[in-house]
Amino acid sequence: MLEAVQIVIGGVLQGCIFALLAIGFSLVHRVASAINLAQGAFCIVAALLTATLEQSYDVPVMAGGLVAVAVTGCLAAGLGAAVFVPGLRRLPTSSMFILTAGLLTLLEGGSLVIWGSQSTTLSSFSGERPIHLAGLLVPTQGLWLVGLTLVVTLVQGVLLARTRAGRAFRACAENPLAASLMGIGVGRMQLLSFVLAAAVGALGGVVMGPITSFQFDTGRMYTIFGFIAAVIGGIGSPLGAVAGGLFLGIATQLAAAYVSSLFSNALALVLLLAVLVWRPSGLFSAGPTRRQDVRDEPRVQRAVIRIGRRQGPVLAVIGAVLLFAGVPWALQGSGLMSSAIITLIVFVSVLGLDVLMGYAGQVSLGQAGFMAIGGYTASVLAVQFHLPPLLGTLVGLAISLLAATVMALGTMRLRGLYLAIATLAFGLLVDSLTVGLESLTGGPSGLVGIPPFSVAGFRFDTPLRAYYLMAFVLAVALGLLAGGMRGSFGRALMAIRADPLAAAALGINVPRHKLAVFCISAGLGSISGSLYAFYFQFLSPEMVGTPLSLQMLAMLVVGGEGTLFGPLFGVALLTLLPTLFQPLAQFKTLGSGLLLIVFSLYLPSGIFGVLSGDLRLLGGRLIAPLRVLP
Amino acid sequence: MLEISGLAAGYDGRAVISDVSLTVGAGEIVALIGANGAGKSTLARTVSGLLPALAGRITFQGQDITQANPAARVRAGLIHVPEGRQVFAGLTVAENIELGGYTLGAGETSFEQVRAVAARFEALANRMGAYAGNLSGGQQQMLAIARGLMARPRLLILDEPSLGLAPSLVAEIFRLVGQLRDQGIAILLSEQNARMSLRIADHGVVIENGRVVLSGAAQAVLDAPDIAARYLGLDGGAAVGGMGGSFRARFADELRRTARGD
Numbered sequence: 001m002l003e004a005v006q007i008v009i010g011g012v013l014q015g016c017i018f019a020l021l022a023i024g025f026s027l028v029h030r031v032a033s034a035i036n037l038a039q040g041a042f043c044i045v046a047a048l049l050t051a052t053l054e055q056s057y058d059v060p061v062m063a064g065g066l067v068a069v070a071v072t073g074c075l076a077a078g079l080g081a082a083v084f085v086p087g088l089r090r091l092p093t094s095s096m097f098i099l100t101a102g103l104l105t106l107l108e109g110g111s112l113v114i115w116g117s118q119s120t121t122l123s124s125f126s127g128e129r130p131i132h133l134a135g136l137l138v139p140t141q142g143l144w145l146v147g148l149t150l151v152v153t154l155v156q157g158v159l160l161a162r163t164r165a166g167r168a169f170r171a172c173a174e175n176p177l178a179a180s181l182m183g184i185g186v187g188r189m190q191l192l193s194f195v196l197a198a199a200v201g202a203l204g205g206v207v208m209g210p211i212t213s214f215q216f217d218t219g220r221m222y223t224i225f226g227f228i229a230a231v232i233g234g235i236g237s238p239l240g241a242v243a244g245g246l247f248l249g250i251a252t253q254l255a256a257a258y259v260s261s262l263f264s265n266a267l268a269l270v271l272l273l274a275v276l277v278w279r280p281s282g283l284f285s286a287g288p289t290r291r292q293d294v295r296d297e298p299r300v301q302r303a304v305i306r307i308g309r310r311q312g313p314v315l316a317v318i319g320a321v322l323l324f325a326g327v328p329w330a331l332q333g334s335g336l337m338s339s340a341i342i343t344l345i346v347f348v349s350v351l352g353l354d355v356l357m358g359y360a361g362q363v364s365l366g367q368a369g370f371m372a373i374g375g376y377t378a379s380v381l382a383v384q385f386h387l388p389p390l391l392g393t394l395v396g397l398a399i400s401l402l403a404a405t406v407m408a409l410g411t412m413r414l415r416g417l418y419l420a421i422a423t424l425a426f427g428l429l430v431d432s433l434t435v436g437l438e439s440l441t442g443g444p445s446g447l448v449g450i451p452p453f454s455v456a457g458f459r460f461d462t463p464l465r466a467y468y469l470m471a472f473v474l475a476v477a478l479g480l481l482a483g484g485m486r487g488s489f490g491r492a493l494m495a496i497r498a499d500p501l502a503a504a505a506l507g508i509n510v511p512r513h514k515l516a517v518f519c520i521s522a523g524l525g526s527i528s529g530s531l532y533a534f535y536f537q538f539l540s541p542e543m544v545g546t547p548l549s550l551q552m553l554a555m556l557v558v559g560g561e562g563t564l565f566g567p568l569f570g571v572a573l574l575t576l577l578p579t580l581f582q583p584l585a586q587f588k589t590l591g592s593g594l595l596l597i598v599f600s601l602y603l604p605s606g607i608f609g610v611l612s613g614d615l616r617l618l619g620g621r622l623i624a625p626l627r628v629l630p
Numbered sequence: 631m632l633e634i635s636g637l638a639a640g641y642d643g644r645a646v647i648s649d650v651s652l653t654v655g656a657g658e659i660v661a662l663i664g665a666n667g668a669g670k671s672t673l674a675r676t677v678s679g680l681l682p683a684l685a686g687r688i689t690f691q692g693q694d695i696t697q698a699n700p701a702a703r704v705r706a707g708l709i710h711v712p713e714g715r716q717v718f719a720g721l722t723v724a725e726n727i728e729l730g731g732y733t734l735g736a737g738e739t740s741f742e743q744v745r746a747v748a749a750r751f752e753a754l755a756n757r758m759g760a761y762a763g764n765l766s767g768g769q770q771q772m773l774a775i776a777r778g779l780m781a782r783p784r785l786l787i788l789d790e791p792s793l794g795l796a797p798s799l800v801a802e803i804f805r806l807v808g809q810l811r812d813q814g815i816a817i818l819l820s821e822q823n824a825r826m827s828l829r830i831a832d833h834g835v836v837i838e839n840g841r842v843v844l845s846g847a848a849q850a851v852l853d854a855p856d857i858a859a860r861y862l863g864l865d866g867g868a869a870v871g872g873m874g875g876s877f878r879a880r881f882a883d884e885l886r887r888t889a890r891g892d
Contacts, residue, residue: 167728170721177712180700181716184732
């Protein structure tokens with residue numbers, strides 16, 4: 001019994017951190033109707049800053065913490081004014097996800113450059129000795145944390161419900177246009193909420209610093225769990241944020257203690273999925289449910305990029321020649337060959353993401369989950385049961401399609417934000433399974449001894465063979481998709497993206513199309529994952545984890561979504577750059593965050609959009625001589 | 631009170647309205663008449679500062695406000711009640727009205743103030759705690775106007791207040807507009823319901839393809855032959871007291887165009 005209470009105390013402390021983050025999410029969502037995925041990163045920036053002040057400059061931890069919170073607040077103000085608020089003005093909600101994922105990556109990358117990858121910790125505010133209370137141990141820092149959570153909860157509760165500023169905050173989220181007609185400075189309110197949320201996160205980071213260890217990328221974990229807590233509690237509801245945080249903290253600690261520490265995350269995710277499916281607005285919903293996301297309406301627009309009917313085939317032939325002859329000839333034997341192969345493998349998966357997001361407008365943060373299913377199924381079958389790789393790939397594909405079907409049916413009612421969370425939860429669930437099922441997958445250290453891909457005894461074991469295998473798979477996938485997207489299926493998807501209700505009114509079977517597109521996307525991810533494992537002959541959870549999902553999102557946006565071919569540029573850029581600039585490896589994360597922000601804010605049609613004018617011109621020039629012929 | 635001269639504005643740098651000049655005097659109603667897409671809402675949004683002016687000048691009570699932000703214009707007493715009501719659906723009626731007085735400061739938006747404004751609207755007075763999103767269309771329009779009144783307007787821009795409302799509600803809105811004028815609030819009334827708005831207005835301004843094509847005393851605009859045919863219906867629309875006049879006008883216009891074959 002005592003032990004259980006001790007565990008619950010641990011859960012409450014954990015829950016306080018989640019609650020603080022969830023409050024930040026709620027605050028930003030209340031004002032801006034957007035999710036700020038960079039939330040957790042501010043926590044870690046403040047904690048790392050305090051650690052530096054404490055360890056290198058002998059500043060007392062509390063004073064250092066206050067300085068760090070102030071600095072983090074200023075940093076948030078700068079990022080908010082330069083990135084977040086301009087983004088709100090011109091991007092639809094789904095792109096705000098990508099933009100703030102960019103901010104998260106940017107902050108992580110910056111932290112990596114400044115502080116390196118070592119993990120560190122802070123010293124307690126009031127001594128390291130825990131308090132003994134009826135046989136229970138409570139770290140004094142825990143009391144600080146609980147106190148901070150209480151204060152923040154009260155202050156923001158009063159701020160939102162009782163003050164003029166609180167009502168103005170809500171007005172901004174409800175209807176920014178009308179709010180500005182009331183004389184409310186909408187941009188300023190949005191910035192204020194962003195900075196306040198970051199400051200709350202920073203405070204949380206400094207106060208929890210002494211009871212945990214952290215490094216540059218711990219923020220990602222806090223973002224995810226804070227976000228889950230906010231959703232379980234009901235996003236936008238201040239009380240819900242706290243309840244969700246505590247619930248999540250206690251549940252995961254109990255699961256870790258009594259079931260298995262490896263599956264405690266899985267439990268959190270199952271809880272989240274259950275809440276999403278049965279009560280999408282959370283346990284404590286805020287205000288009446290909105291029938292439609294008003295904010296989405298005026299901002300759903302994108303550049304239409306069309307390669308002409310006659311230029312198309314010419315460019316396709318050029319592409320095929322480059323793919324099958326040019327690249328292997330140019331790169332054979334060089335170190336870049338391996339990068340080229342990885343580019344093609346990942347591109348297959350990103351293609352799936354493009355069909356899902358670019359064409360059908362469904363946000364997915366879990367594409368790597370399908371790569372993991374495909375990769376692990378095929379390689380486990382190959383390693384443990386000696387099944388031929390092709391068969392394993394097909395079994396992986398079947399399981400992925402099954403999972404996608406279940407996902408699609410379960411999340412059919414969800415759109416935008418909630419769908420994104422559900423896919424994120426799916427990806428994380430797969431992550432925790434690949435780590436947890438140690439006897440099958442080899443756990444965190446990975447699965448070794450995977451054979452290379454082979455068909456009927458022919459082994460694709462040299463780089464050139466592997467390259468041609470991938471080029472072939474890619475050409476088939478691209479060919480099929482290019483046909484499908486140009487036809488009525490693609491048009492139906494774009495109609496669903498623009499307005500699912502109107503699409504249904506036109507007689508498009510929206511559920512069936514969503515299911516189909518989910519399956520296409522999952523299938524491509526699964527095949528790509530299998531080939532990934534067979535190429536490396538090794539597979540570890542981090543190779544196909546959630547960070548890869550986010551990176552593939554960046555590749556898609558940077559390349560140009562909704563274009564099929566465009567993402568290749570994004571994949572190639574983000575795969576090749578780190579290889580080409582090996583000495584600058586530590587800047588990789590920073591760079592990809594920066595790219596993601598710049599592209600989603602200023603070049604929403606991606607590299608492909610920028611190039612398409614030139615491509616069209618090139619295609620036109622090449623067919624000009626043909627036109628002279630009769 | 632409000633003087634607009636040579637105003638051009640639009641979206642993404644492309645002008646939707648250009649060279650628009652008009653004046654609204656103190657205590658006057660000026661009716662802005664035009665078909666769908668003529669540029670009425672663009673003009674309203676530019677005057678309230680939601681859209682930047684590409685050229686021209688807007689002065690309000692002698693002050694040049696062309697560059698002022700929406701909040702400054704609200705503080706000066708220039709209030710825009712937007713098309714399509716735009717109430718805060720997730721806030722209560724009382725909170726909506728209170729937010730209308732956001733720029734006045736905390737002391738001025740007491741509950742009595744909110745009650746006093748709401749008391750003018752039968753539909754709202756006993757629904758103060760309801761979510762605005764759950765009101766009917768007519769009630770939401772009343773709420774939008776009440777919210778505008780809370781800021782103590784000197785000039786009210788009403789953009790399509792009768793759009794999509796039942797005839798009895800339309801009549802009520804127009805009655806209210808008349809009362810507001812009698813209180814000394816100047817009104818720029820943008821309407822497709824040309825006959826009713828010209829009857830109540832002091833001046834009329836007709837806007838077509840983003841340009842002013844006719845302006846003058848309301849009666850003169852009402853009598854202008856071309857206007858009668860285009861916006862008021864060929865038969866004068868007497869049968870239903872002017873209701874649906876604009877629809878009939880557009881329909882007649884359409885018929886004529888079809889007959890001409892363009």
